[in-house]
Amino acid sequence: MKKLSYLLLMMMAVTACNDEPKNVEIADNAIEEPAPVIVEEYGFVLNDFEVVRDTVRSGDSFGIILGSHGVDPGKIFQIVEKVKDTFNPRKIVIGKPYMILKQTDSISEPKVFVYENDRINYTVVDLRDSISVYTAKKPVSVIKKTVSGVIESSLSEAIENAGLNYILAHEMNNIYQWSIDFFRLQKGDKFKLVYNERYINDTIYAGVESIDAAVFYHQEKPYYAFSFLTDSVSGRPDYYDEKARPLQSFFLKAPLNFSRISSRYSPRRYHPVQKRWKAHKGTDYAAPRGTPIWSTANGVVIASSYTSGNGNYVKVRHNDTYTTQYLHMTKRAVKKGQRVKQGDVIGYVGSTGLATGPHVCYRFWVNGRQVDPFRQNLPSAEPIDEKYIPSYFTAIEPLKAQLEAIEFKNI
Template identity: 30%
Template sequence: MQQIARAVAMAFNNLPRPHRIMLGSLTVVTLAVTVWRPYIYHPGSESPIVKTIELDKNELRTLLPEASEPIDQDTPSPDDDTPKDEIDQDVPDEAGTHDYVVSTGDTLSSVLNQYGIDMSDITQLVKSDKDLRNLQIGQQLSWTLTDDGQLQRLTWEVSRRETRTYDRSGDSFKSSAEMQKGEWKNNVLSGEVNGSFVTSAKAAGLTSAEISAVIKSLQWQMDFRKLRKGDQFSVLMSREMLDGKSEQSQLLGVRMRSGDKDYYAIRAEDGKFYDRSGSGLARGFMRFPTVKQYRVSSNFNPRRLNPVTGRVAPHKGVDFAIPLGTPVLAVGDGEVIVAKRSGGAGNYVAIRHGRQYMTRYMHLKKLLVKPGQKVKRGDRIALSGSTGRSTGPHLHYEIWINNQAVNPLTAKLPRMEGLAGKERSDYLAQVREVVPQLRFK
């Protein structure tokens, strides 16, 4: 036995040091397991250790990812309490429709996904016309949605001559094309403000759609509600004339004189408007309404279903799980149009940015702004909370474009950008042609 032990010891000592350490560790563990006797619980008359806890329906829902905001009701529409002005009333956006100008990097899916349109619908659109895979900068898309957010019709202006339309037929889409046969002519329409701008522009010969285009082109530079009597405007429109009637039109340039200052917006080949030097007119937006990015506890979903009732209860924004009292920031320059407590939204703020964009911030603990107040990008507007229909501290944040909710995480936000290189050279040549035509009466 001793010889066996000595042989084992000699063999162990001849092993490399790392192997000796490993073998020694395994020996210790083996001995520990051999002598260890685990306690085994035998059920008897004693009270059980595990206790069954029953949760009611509301408590169970707090375990779900979207627990930060109840889903028994959908988010109120801005039409419910957003104040209207004379421009909204005189030049209203058509309900359920949206227009979009294709820009650099856009694809059909990237454009439509931000509005919550199903990928299956996008796939069916491409099946009906493979050319939709090759959108070009400056082309315009417009679409119509049903009340529950389903895509009903898509219109693609391939050029000023050709328009393609895709109408839903069951789960697929039928395409049709229309070629315009009229003659395009440029018209300069000018006038003075006497009363509201909308009334004055109509008196000068502009249609409601053309007035809307003018307002959107200069929405970041001026407030059309504050124009004064005697202010002047000149608009260059390109109109397609067929049998003496205008079939469609396109805004090429506009000049507004308010007080002693002139404002210009001139259309470039990419379909966007720039000033006379080629600088962008839009005001840039931040992606998130907080200093840092927080976890998303509930995503944007315009067709979300209530798991209990099965009813569509749209979630028109995103919920960020943030601590109570976190500063909430305005994502862009604008005017506060709502700052109050309102039912399920709790304390909330709505900000209008230009004429097309609106952001909303809900369930706030404290409001730091008032209606009518001007704010800049990054300004503190509130402290986060859990007021209203809320099961925990969070910020519900929405972006609306043309009165339609979009996904704040993927929406194409306005950026301060300008033209460069050949694009700028071509644009400046166009400016030299357009500006002399924008004369006042």
Template identity: 50%
Template sequence: MRYLVLAILFVTFFTACNSKEEKKEQPKVVVKKEPIIKEYGFIFNDFKVVRDTIRSGDTFGNILAKYPLKDSLRVYDVTEKVKDSFKVRRIKAGKPYIMFLDKKKPNTLQALVYIEDRINYTVVDFRDSIAVFNKKKPTTIKRRIIAAEIEGSLAETLGKAGVGAALVHKLANIYAYTVDFFKIQKEDKFAIILNERFIDDSVYVGVESVEASYFEHKGNKIFAFPYKLSEDQKYEDYYDENGKGLKSMFLKAPLDFFRISSRFSGRRFHPVQMRFKAHNGTDYAAPHGTPIKTTASGVVERTGYTAGNGNFVKVRHSSTYATQYLHMSKILVRNGQRVSQGQVIGKVGSTGLATGPHVCYRFWKNGVQVDPLRLKLPNAEPMNESHKQKYLQHIAPLKKELDSITAVKFKE
């Protein structure tokens, strides 16, 4: 009896061990769920999705013709149906689009999404009836303050702060009349209170607006606050802390962010003629094709070509002032044409007596060529007293906030 019990226990133990080993040896099957992708109002998993890009020569019609349409729809019928809501002739090469195809029916087109930019897109939906929806991705605005000392250039410093080139150009436009960006120095300072737009609180879209800023050069702070004097004014003008407009009759330079290669001088060695002579202009070196802007509104007095000046444009601004722009690769205005301040009138080149691409900027006052960098140029009209009190109340908290900001150096 004792031997029988031992035998039963042995068999039970052996069977249990084998059972455990068998369980251990069985591989586990892990089923991975396909991630759900939702964008542009579609669940991508429900369709066969094809992403593509508009190519040169593509039309809305030949894009639709790549896949069959439901219910024997014709491309012409679709184009006629959507043309009032979707300007099909304006689709641009390089823009992405997405085709949503039926998984069951062989590649039947269910919807098309044309992506205008990171925010705006158009949906052409074929599922029920042909429908067009011009939509925007939901975005949020975040307020941010940047305050820094200049290291290298303004663009490099803002780049270290993670801000795109658009803000550099915005600041250049704000201070175009008051700051010569060719003269900014290391340890000059600036501070900006701005609003930035994001998609889904994380994808940076760009600068929405600038609330206030200052630029400090050689210890002198130049404040800028955007303000509309009336409700029907389309764009804000910029004023300082005392209500004085930053806009003046002339821009500081005909180019954006390029170096001065030669200054106004009574005696300069000419690199082509190889002799000393007066240089009655300021040379701004820039890449070939860079846009040249007229520094003030006026009328084109003369355009043409000479052996020394190359292609040039001369603009008369008033009975007192005139400017001239030399060595252009291309002239974009004609004699007698009225031009506005900041308008592109030509492109940088090296025509005439020039060793490299640049624009020679010449400035006349009362018929005499003078150095505009040493000239005190006329400002815009000051804000009248009826607006000034409201303006000063409006900027008071912003000015206080700017005064409390300490500029820092960004780490490499």
């Protein structure tokens, strides 16, 4: 009996000892509520508001939008008068996103109106303590990238095949427009780029920022281009080659962007309208109606008129040696006596006069004689200032190494 009692006491002691740790373990494993995720946008903590997101619809106005959320007409008038110098409520655009932040109570009164001007810039109308308005930008990061491409038929197609933004083709045309004739690219021509892309909040693609360096192999000859800032006032860089020579020339290679040459300068061509053989002393660039036509060099407009043969045309005198003319415009954008700069829009592609379809006939005079511009040795732009030469070569050294390291995809 004594032994049995002893065993019972030992079992009770062990059970009692085991009970206490179980209670402690439960306490230690108690589940805590997770902290709320703080959401910030446009400089506001959205957790503090009732958030309404929408886009401007047909028939909407600033007043209608605020009125639909309980703002009375008198207050709307007061808001419009206060903000109209910074934010014109009459110019909100259909399809643009906006956001309204309301107070989180039964009244649900609008406190903030945010309108997206574009993907990066936005306007805030703050209705809290007093009415105020300001513009701001979303956080934008710039990421450097490299790419290569090979021409099969055109530059734009090569850019598309590489899965790149078509803006890169436009930017490359701007860089090389003085040195490469993009209407004469050949299959097998190729390029490498070091460029920058913009991202909103590090995740949302916002387009091409700039091209830092490029090399374009045209007919197996490399054409280098490096971005370099010499004018701190304008803040706009220019492009120079591997020997610090400017890519810019006195004349552009073409009077418009991305078309095809439908007819070249020729001493004898069958005229499609007059149905006879005659000299064609111009270069025809076919392009969609309304395509901007620009002056190929700085100068003064000496004619902006209409004739039955030329249609709407503009003639520009660049200096004592060079004059250019642009025919068959649907609309002229300059007047006689007006000074224009290289790249200024002077009209738009049409088919006025003796023309079978929309195009611009580009004519070129040297010392009063009409010539083929593609056969002329045209002057270059001003070279880079000598004082910048050492810093230029220092700046392009790592960029050139990056270009050399890029591999071409197999053709």
